[in-house]
Amino acid sequence: MDIRKLSLHKIDITKNTAEKIEIDIKKETIIEYVNNLVDEILDSPNKRMYRFKNGETQVKSSLDKLVKDDVEVEKILLHNAERLLEKEVHAHAQLKLKNLSVNIQKGSLLHLHFVQEGISKVLICKVEHDEYLNELSFDKNNGLNTKKKVFKSFLLFLDTGHIYLNDKNNSKYWWDDFLELNQLNxxxxxxxxxxxxxxxxxxxxxxxxxxxxxxxxxxxxxxxxxxxxxxxxxxxxxxxxxxxxxxxxxxxxxxxxxxxxxxxxxxxxxxxxxxxxxxxxxxxxxxxxxxxxxxxxxxxxxxxxxxxxxxxxxxxxxxxxxxxxxxxxxxxxxxx
Structure with missing residues (x-):
């Protein structure tokens, strides 16, 4: 796998913040994490096919910038993270109004452009992101959870335009509000x-x-x-x-x-x-x-x-x- 671009933003609906997490994509641990992440999504038998809604919607428009690694790409991906934050805050409020004992899963938004077996793909997913205590300094650090990885995923094959979503909860705020997709079936x-x-x-x-x-x-x-x-x-x-x-x-x-x-x-x-x-x-x-x-x-x-x-x-x-x-x-x- 050839990782072209990777960006991670921590989403915190309790603090109403979306902040960028710096990641060195050349580190072997990151490469291994991404490889396992992509394999998990591609190998999952539980996916649903979608297409973008008509018009230049926000996430759809950002993908070209992501693939080209545009000079403004970091600002654009931050806007995507802020968009997800907005949709999650709204979804959380709706759940509370309905008195449902369900919470929006805490996690981070991962944007990834990669080439695998000659095919260029874009992956956007909500991944588990934990806070842990550094054993040496005893400072609190943030990190990706290598065992519990994916909550929701969006996978785009750039050669065919095929879009697959994997989301156990079939959350409408993810595919409809945030990604602005229509279900194919x-x-x-x-x-x-x-x-x-x-x-x-x-x-x-x-x-x-x-x-x-x-x-x-x-x-x-x-x-x-x-x-x-x-x-x-x-x-x-x-x-x-x-x-x-x-x-x-x-x-x-x-x-x-x-x-x-x-x-x-x-x-x-x-x-x-x-x-x-x-x-x-x-x-x-x-x-x-x-x-x-x-x-x-x-x-x-x-x-x-x-x-x-x-x-x-x-x-x-x-x-x-x-x-x-x-x-x-x-x-x-x-x-x-």
């Missing part, structure tokens, strides 16, 4: 497409492994139902990786590999806000019990595996369903 499209494509993968194994299909699909619907924000890695881990199959030969690893390839092949983001109305289109499951008799599952059912039980006794096969409500409705059918 809407939340509605991401929700519908991702659920549809994952469901298609599962449906391919429906006939041979119906019990596993039913349990996993129910867990998938529950994952979308129970969360506001979608994180692809978390979904794969919770729904698929942690699942213990009923059938010994259920191809869990093969299914996971197919699902991991979906965001790139089917064009949906791996981070977005879940659109609840788009879940309804795909949640219903119909199980035929006999002619003109079906078991309908119309939404996520908690603990489904322990509510429905197939039973075989004395040559007869039937389904046992744990249901107090159903019992009360049908108890008149009990044989005397």
């Amino acid at each position: 809407t939340d509605d499209k991401n929700t519908e497409t991702s659920l549809h494509e994952i469901d298609k993968v599962l449906t391919a194994y429906k006939t041979k492994y119906y019990a596993d299909y039913l349990i996993v699909r129910n867990a998938l619907i529950g994952h979308y139902r129970s969360r506001e924000d979608f994180n692809f890695t978390t979904m794969v881990d919770d729904v698929f990786t942690k699942y213990t199959p009923i059938s010994i030969d259920f191809p869990k690893d093969k299914i996971i590999n197919r699902i991991v390839a979906l965001p790139d092949s089917k064009g949906f983001d791996t981070q977005f806000t879940i659109s609840k109305k788009d879940i309804n289109k795909r949640i219903k499951t119909h199980i035929k019990l006999s002619n003109n008799l079906y078991l309908n599952i119309n939404d996520y059912v908690e603990d489904l595996k322990n509510i429905i039980e197939p039973v075989e006794e004395h040559g007869a096969k039937y389904i046992k369903i744990l249901s107090t409500e159903g019992y009360e409705t049908l108890k008149a059918l009990l044989k005397k």
Whole structure:
């Protein structure tokens, strides 16, 4: 990696200050830190694609100066830091008005222009920045945290203009207010497409492994139902990786590999806000019990595996369903 320009500003919303931190980019520790930082962002499967809003917005306009290392670049990057400070102060105030027990993460704004494998890129990210006690002088110093690195990131490929964001919290003040970006895919499209494509993968194994299909699909619907924000890695881990199959030969690893390839092949983001109305289109499951008799599952059912039980006794096969409500409705059918 060839680091062309690196600038760091400490953002402090309690003091309402944005100040430049001097860094020697030739030091091996800094080079190692930046390398690890970029690798962490590029290797993350959880990104979302964006584009700049129309017009000459502030951060967008500053990137050309950053790349050219303009004589005014330090002043321009300070203005970016002050802009982020302003947006964070406003976002913090909004959180307090809503009585939410959530705080804006403390950190610093990093601007980086670098060339990697012949491709020029710009990275802007919010990184953890700690205060520590110098062991020799006992003075308080500031430093970059090498273990907890990235809160939010913006990565621009200058050759294609592609923009990727990585932000676990999907903070609107970051991508909309500060960076002034538009999302390439809407939340509605991401929700519908991702659920549809994952469901298609599962449906391919429906006939041979119906019990596993039913349990996993129910867990998938529950994952979308129970969360506001979608994180692809978390979904794969919770729904698929942690699942213990009923059938010994259920191809869990093969299914996971197919699902991991979906965001790139089917064009949906791996981070977005879940659109609840788009879940309804795909949640219903119909199980035929006999002619003109079906078991309908119309939404996520908690603990489904322990509510429905197939039973075989004395040559007869039937389904046992744990249901107090159903019992009360049908108890008149009990044989005397």
